[in-house]
Amino acid sequence: MKFSNFFIPTLKESPSDVKMRSHDLMIRSGMIRQETSGIYSWMPLGFKVLKKIIDKIELLHDDNGINQILMPTIQSSDIWRISNRYDTYGKEMLRISDRNNKDLLYGPTNEEMITAIGKQYIKSYKNLPRKFYHIQTKFRDEIRPRFGVMRAREFLMKDAYSFDIDNVNGESTYCDFFKLYLKIFSQLGIPIIPVRALSGEIGGKLSHEFHLIVSSGESEIFLDNKLLNQSFGSLTLNQILNLNSYTDEYFKNIENKKNLEKFTSIELGHIFLFGTKYSSSFNFYIDSEKGKVMPYMGSYGIGISRIPAAVIEFSNDKDGIIWPKELSPFSVHLININIDDSECSEFCEKLYNEIKERNIDVIYDDRNERPGKKFSDADLIGIPLQIICGNAYSKNREISFLKRFNKEQINIGEERVMDKLLEMTGYKK
Amino acid sequence: MKFSNFFIPTLKESPSDVKMRSHDLMIRSGMIRQETSGIYSWMPLGFKVLKKIIDKIELLHDDNGINQILMPTIQSSDIWRISNRYDTYGKEMLRISDRNNKDLLYGPTNEEMITAIGKQYIKSYKNLPRKFYHIQTKFRDEIRPRFGVMRAREFLMKDAYSFDIDNVNGESTYCDFFKLYLKIFSQLGIPIIPVRALSGEIGGKLSHEFHLIVSSGESEIFLDNKLLNQSFGSLTLNQILNLNSYTDEYFKNIENKKNLEKFTSIELGHIFLFGTKYSSSFNFYIDSEKGKVMPYMGSYGIGISRIPAAVIEFSNDKDGIIWPKELSPFSVHLININIDDSECSEFCEKLYNEIKERNIDVIYDDRNERPGKKFSDADLIGIPLQIICGNAYSKNREISFLKRFNKEQINIGEERVMDKLLEMTGYKK
Numbered sequence: 001m002k003f004s005n006f007f008i009p010t011l012k013e014s015p016s017d018v019k020m021r022s023h024d025l026m027i028r029s030g031m032i033r034q035e036t037s038g039i040y041s042w043m044p045l046g047f048k049v050l051k052k053i054i055d056k057i058e059l060l061h062d063d064n065g066i067n068q069i070l071m072p073t074i075q076s077s078d079i080w081r082i083s084n085r086y087d088t089y090g091k092e093m094l095r096i097s098d099r100n101n102k103d104l105l106y107g108p109t110n111e112e113m114i115t116a117i118g119k120q121y122i123k124s125y126k127n128l129p130r131k132f133y134h135i136q137t138k139f140r141d142e143i144r145p146r147f148g149v150m151r152a153r154e155f156l157m158k159d160a161y162s163f164d165i166d167n168v169n170g171e172s173t174y175c176d177f178f179k180l181y182l183k184i185f186s187q188l189g190i191p192i193i194p195v196r197a198l199s200g201e202i203g204g205k206l207s208h209e210f211h212l213i214v215s216s217g218e219s220e221i222f223l224d225n226k227l228l229n230q231s232f233g234s235l236t237l238n239q240i241l242n243l244n245s246y247t248d249e250y251f252k253n254i255e256n257k258k259n260l261e262k263f264t265s266i267e268l269g270h271i272f273l274f275g276t277k278y279s280s281s282f283n284f285y286i287d288s289e290k291g292k293v294m295p296y297m298g299s300y301g302i303g304i305s306r307i308p309a310a311v312i313e314f315s316n317d318k319d320g321i322i323w324p325k326e327l328s329p330f331s332v333h334l335i336n337i338n339i340d341d342s343e344c345s346e347f348c349e350k351l352y353n354e355i356k357e358r359n360i361d362v363i364y365d366d367r368n369e370r371p372g373k374k375f376s377d378a379d380l381i382g383i384p385l386q387i388i389c390g391n392a393y394s395k396n397r398e399i400s401f402l403k404r405f406n407k408e409q410i411n412i413g414e415e416r417v418m419d420k421l422l423e424m425t426g427y428k429k
Numbered sequence: 430m431k432f433s434n435f436f437i438p439t440l441k442e443s444p445s446d447v448k449m450r451s452h453d454l455m456i457r458s459g460m461i462r463q464e465t466s467g468i469y470s471w472m473p474l475g476f477k478v479l480k481k482i483i484d485k486i487e488l489l490h491d492d493n494g495i496n497q498i499l500m501p502t503i504q505s506s507d508i509w510r511i512s513n514r515y516d517t518y519g520k521e522m523l524r525i526s527d528r529n530n531k532d533l534l535y536g537p538t539n540e541e542m543i544t545a546i547g548k549q550y551i552k553s554y555k556n557l558p559r560k561f562y563h564i565q566t567k568f569r570d571e572i573r574p575r576f577g578v579m580r581a582r583e584f585l586m587k588d589a590y591s592f593d594i595d596n597v598n599g600e601s602t603y604c605d606f607f608k609l610y611l612k613i614f615s616q617l618g619i620p621i622i623p624v625r626a627l628s629g630e631i632g633g634k635l636s637h638e639f640h641l642i643v644s645s646g647e648s649e650i651f652l653d654n655k656l657l658n659q660s661f662g663s664l665t666l667n668q669i670l671n672l673n674s675y676t677d678e679y680f681k682n683i684e685n686k687k688n689l690e691k692f693t694s695i696e697l698g699h700i701f702l703f704g705t706k707y708s709s710s711f712n713f714y715i716d717s718e719k720g721k722v723m724p725y726m727g728s729y730g731i732g733i734s735r736i737p738a739a740v741i742e743f744s745n746d747k748d749g750i751i752w753p754k755e756l757s758p759f760s761v762h763l764i765n766i767n768i769d770d771s772e773c774s775e776f777c778e779k780l781y782n783e784i785k786e787r788n789i790d791v792i793y794d795d796r797n798e799r800p801g802k803k804f805s806d807a808d809l810i811g812i813p814l815q816i817i818c819g820n821a822y823s824k825n826r827e828i829s830f831l832k833r834f835n836k837e838q839i840n841i842g843e844e845r846v847m848d849k850l851l852e853m854t855g856y857k858k
Contacts, residue, residue, distance in 0.1 A: 007496050007559060009550035033546060036505035036533070041546060044496040044561075051497070067436050067473040068480070072583045073502060073566055074535075076465035091528045096535075098582075099520045099570045104465070106503075106525075117462060117470060121438035126797075130436060132473075137502055137566065141528045153527075154501045368555075 001330070002352075003365040008045050010377050020216060022312035023148035025321050029380050031308070038145025038153030042305075045381065048329040049308045050156070053188060054135060057158050057302060060184050064176065066131040066160055071113050073137050077103035079112040083281045092140045106139035111299055114161040115278040118295065125165050125288040128295065129173060133160035135304065149305050150266070150313075151218070156305040162298045165288060167275065170296030174206060174273040175237045177300045181210055181269050182232050184302070189326030190311060192268065194232055195221045195245040198253075204274025204298075208240070209247055211265035214313045219267050222251040222260040266310040273298040315405075321382030322405045330363040331425050333383035337371045337390030347414065348389050354418060360425060379404070385424055387417070430759070431781075432794040437474050439806050449645060451741035452577030454750050458809050460737070467574025467582030471734075474810065477758040478737045479585070482617060483564060486587050486731060489613050493605065495560040495589055500539050500546075502566050506532035508541040512710045521569045535568035540728055543590040544707040547724065554594045554717040557724065558602060562589035564733065578734050579695070579742075580647070585734040591727045594717060596704065599725030603635060603702040604666045606729045610639055610698050611661050613731070618755030619697070619740060623661055624650045624674040626699065627682075633703025633727075637669070638676055640694035643742045648696050649677040651689040695739040702727040750811030751834050759792040760854050762812035766800045766819030776843065777818050783847060789854060808833070814853055816846070 009030040018024045026032045031046030042050055058068065074096070080086035086093075086105075094106040107113070114132065122130060138157045145153050160177065164170040178194065185192035190212055197207040211221050213228075223245035235243075246254060278284070279294040286295055308327070315322045325331065334352055338344040345366075352364040363383065365374050371390065378386050388400040398411045401420060412420050422428035438459040447453045455461045460475030471479055487497065503525070509515035515522075515534075523535040536542070543561065551559060567586045574582050589606065593599040607623065614621035619641055626636040640650050642657075652674035664672075675683060707713070708723040715724055737756070744751045754760065763781055767773040774795075781793040792812065794803050800819065807815050817829040827840040830849060841849050851857035 005494050007550075007561070030550075033549070035501055035542060035545075036507070037531075039501045039503055039505075041501060041542070042499040043546075044498055047497050047499050050499065065434050068476050069473055070471040070476050070479065070585075072464055072468045072470060074468055074568065074583050076468075078465070094525065094527065096523065096525050098523065099572065102466075113464060113470070116464075117472075120462070121436070121459075132436070139503065143528065154503050156499075 001361075001363050003363055003367050006044055006363065008377070008381065009043065010380055018148070020147040020150065020313065021316060022150065022309040025312050025316060025380070026148055026309060029321060029382075032149060034148075038142055038151070040149055040152055040154070045329055046308065049327060050305065052327060052329070053304055053307050056187055057135070057184060057304070060180060060187070061133050061158075061160065064131075064180055066133050069132050069134050071107070071110050071117075071134050071136060073107055073139070074104050075107045075113060077105055079116050080105065083112050083115075083278060085112070092142065094139045094141045107136075108138055108140045109299070109301075110134075110136075110159055110161070111274075111278050111297075114299075115282045115284060115297070118163050118279075118297075119282050119284040122163060122286055122295065124286055125293075128163055128165045128286070129169060130163045131160060131173065133158060133300075147218075148309055150309040152305065155303065158302040158304055160300040162300070164296045165286075165293065167296055170273055170275065170298060171206070171237055174271065174298050175240060177271050177298070178208060178235075178240055179233065181271065181300070181302070185210060185268070186233075187326060188307070189324035190268070190307070190314075193221065193223065193227065193245060193265070194240075194243060195223065195247050196241075196243060196250050197247045197270065198249050199272055199274060204272050204277055206241075206273035208271050209267050210269035211267055212310050212314055213263045213265045214310070215264055216313055217264040217266045219265045220248040221263050221265050222246045222248065222257075223263065224259045225261050266306070266313065267303070268307055268310055269300075269302045271298065271300045316382070319376070320380035323382045323384055325384050325426065328382070328384055330361045330383050331385065332360060332362040332421065333378050333381070333386045334362055334364045335374050335378055335386060335388045336364070336366055337374065337388060338394060339366070339368055341394055344389050344393050347393060351387075351389075351417060355421065358422075358427065360421075360427060385421075387421065430790075430792050432792055432796050435473055435792065437806070437810065438472065439809055447577070449576040449579065449742065450745060451579065451738040454741050454745060454809070455577055455738060458750060458811070461578060463577075467571055467580075469578055469581055469583075474758055475737065478756060479734065481756060481758070482733055482736050485616055486564070486613060486733070489609060489616070490562050490587075490589065493560075493609055495562050498561050498563050500536070500542050500563050500565060502536055502568070503533050504536045504542060506534055508545050509534065512541050512544075512707060514541070521571065523568045523570045536565075537567055537569045538728070538730075539563075539565075539588055539590070540703075540707050540726075543728075544711045544713060544726070547592050547708075547726075548711050548713040551592060551715055551724065553715055554722075557592055557594045557715070558598060559592045560589060560602065562587060562729075576647075577738055579738040581734065584732065587731040587733055589729040591729070593725045594722065596725055599702055599704065599727060600635070600666055603700065603727050604669060606700050606727070607637060607669055608662065608664075610700065610729070610731070614639060614697070615662075616755065617736070618753035619736070619743075621697065622650065622652065622656065622674060622694070623669070623672060624652065624676050625670075625672060625679050626676045627678045628701055628703060633701050633706055635702035637700050638696050639698035640696055641739050641743055642692045642694045643739070644693055645742055646693040646695045648694045650692050650694050651675045651677065651680040651686075652692065653688045654690050695735070695742065696732070697736055697739055698729075698731045700727065700729040745811070748805070749809035752811045752813060754813050754855065757811070757813055759790045759812050760814065761789060761791040761850065762807050762810070762815045763791055763793040764803050764807055764815060764817045765793070765795055766803065766817060767823060768795070768797055770823055773818055773822050776822060780816075780818075780846060784850065787851075787856065789850075789856060814850075816850065
């Protein structure tokens with residue numbers, strides 16, 4: 001992609017009320033734009049990151065036999081009255097009257113709707129297990145929206161729901177989702193910590209959150225610091241339950257607080273096995289070999305639009321964002337410093353096309369801008385590898401490679417550029 | 430995909446208030462479920478079709494240098510007051526008060542928001558042209574929602590917006606979108622007719638709609654029937670303007686009505702070049718070589734969630750849907766009739782895996798259901814090619830190929846099945 005054709009409106013300064021580093025960097029790198037309090041547009045660079053996350057989540061859910069659906073954003077109040085949450089949910093629920101004065105609401109979550117769907121279609125134990133997910137906009141009317149997309153009112157969420165015949169099968173499905181979440185975050189380059197959580201509003205007994213530890217995080221979690229370097233991928237249900245890591249609310253209720261250290265963090269995922277809470281309120285029974293039974297259900301959320309902010313909060317320096325390669329909007333940032341030098345521009349154009357032909361996602365800064373502006377934009381946007389073509393090319397046919405994370409810079413003769421690029425982007429080991 | 434693992438809750442009957450063929454078929458094939466008046470969930474089969482449309486639209490927009498963004502569903506009333514549409518838009522706009530009694534609304538369209546975005550970031554003619562699109566849920570509080578997703582209140586739309594330096598460049602961009610739309614509909618297998626339209630609510634002078642002619646359509650268009658077999662791909666702007674096809678509103682205002690025949694149809698796309706209407710109300714000026722000028726703008730919509738319904742309306746028979754191959758949720762429907770015959774089941778399992786290995790999208794009906802149920806479900810769901818394994822396999826090692834559109838059936842020896850399949854699905858000519 002040529003920079004001139006990909007709209008990245010970088011800014012020198014953020015609005016004065018911006019208080020979190022990731023918020024500042026997302027505004028200044030032209031990733032997002034505030035439309036009104038707690039409501040944002042995703043500009044091309046921001047949307048590209050969002051799309052990478054969505055694609056990865058879709059791929060791994062599909063691979064695990066979870067069917068993608070799309071439930072609407074607007075829901076009838078009727079189903080929320082059945083679960084008794086219409087009155088208890090509070091002011092975070094955006095309540096709406098339509099032109100016929102019917103009570104609607106902007107869905108903050110979808111347990112009620114998926115239960116109504118299940119009740120209509122799932123009649124027998126032979127139809128189980130069933131797992132569904134959708135990626136849909138949610139709205140929670142936060143009293144104090146802040147930190148950009150980190151605590152927005154309108155946000156994008158992946159929520160999945162499961163139906164099982166009994167508790168044993170429900171726990172097995174819960175365990176599958178636990179492992180799926182570890183895989184998703186791992187493939188997004190995010191070092192996630194699973195922590196035991198209370199179920200709160202949703203209900204049920206088994207619940208975990210998935211946190212990214214950052215010093216500026218709003219959440220507090222407590223854990224045995226041995227867990228910081230642990231891989232959780234091979235855990236069984238029993239080990240999952242005995243993990244020595246907790247949300248602050250859960251922590252209050254445990255007796256043995258020894259070896260537990262406090263960390264600040266950002267919550268990126270939350271899973272619940274709430275059992276028959278909603279099947280019960282919806283009178284949702286199915287035929288089984290033991291007669292009529294209520295299905296066991298769970299729900300599994302990932303805060304998609306919060307992930308880019310959390311990752312930036314975790315990985316930045318004074319000059320801007322430092323993307324992990326898994327989430328970076330581009331793999332390579334090619335910068336032409338001598339735009340008026342025809343040899344330099346011809347080389348860049350040729351290299352740009354060669355990189356594209358190898359299906360490596362490259363952004364080429366072909367703009368008619370000062371070198372200083374191009375360098376500061378590149379550092380701000382934070383693509384892991386910068387390739388700079390300037391005076392060293394005009395003099396010695398050399399190109400600079402700069403690693404964004406440590407600013408290490410080396411010069412390479414033009415004949416070795418593609419090989420070096422393949423090596424540094426991991427396309428060739 | 431195995432049928433047992435892909436949730437398709439087919440129904441024998443639709444609710445009694447279903448009056449349109451596509452609505453009936455979408456409900457009965459388990460593609461959609463009504464949640465409340467004019468608001469639907471997309472179930473796995475329906476969502477798969479929707480995703481195909483989205484992927485194609487994204488691909489062709491990206492290829493044309495149109496940057497994908499994501500604007501929010503909820504908008505502040507402020508920007509609609511600037512354009513003066515907050516009061517004029519009427520009751521179709523879903524108006525909302527948040528917990529602080531601030532006036533919000535569920536966006537029915539995004540001209541105001543994109544103009545505010547353009548005004549903040551685009552300062553110079555050097556930043557032009559710019560083209561953006563997003564795929565986002567819209568809400569229009571129809572007084573009489575009906576016909577399922579054909580005239581829903583909540584729906585999915587692709588809307589694109591363009592900024593140009595002057596009218597000449599704006600018209601050229603408009604022409605590019607006109608051709609892009611022809612290409613999109615062609616690649617979706619939809620024989621579209623472009624018709625000249627009035628601009629209505631959006632404003633401006635140049636506007637076309639893109640219609641699919643079906644006898645049950647709600648729209649009326651007037652055209653020279655010579656156009657029915659014309660390819661519109663190579664038209665220039667002047668020829669586009671002189672096309673002898675019109676919406677009913679436009680038709681009322683033209684003088685020479687000769688040779689114009691009336692057709693009923695469904696509107697699937699609508700493009701507008703509204704010029705400076707919004708840049709003017711937003712006081713949006715940019716620097717140009719001629720001093721301060723107002724950018725010329727256009728907007729370009731496709732009603733994504735209406736497309737599956739329109740195509741079904743266009744292509745069905747008494748037994749169900751007949752998907753064109755471009756939009757079919759699967760390419761092949763493999764049906765195992767003798768589920769209890771181990772030879773038959775082994776053959777099906779093997780064939781299923783071989784088809785998947787060739788990246789052909791196949792659904793395999795492995796359910797423990799009566800043959801009659803499997804046949805009627807297959808006809809209802811409408812995959813173009815059915816491959817049936819039953820008694821002829823047990824007796825003579827033969828498999829039946831059935832073309833959904835004409836029910837033509839032939840028997841093939843097992844050794845020739847893959848070759849025939851590749852030939853019939855167009856993977857091998």
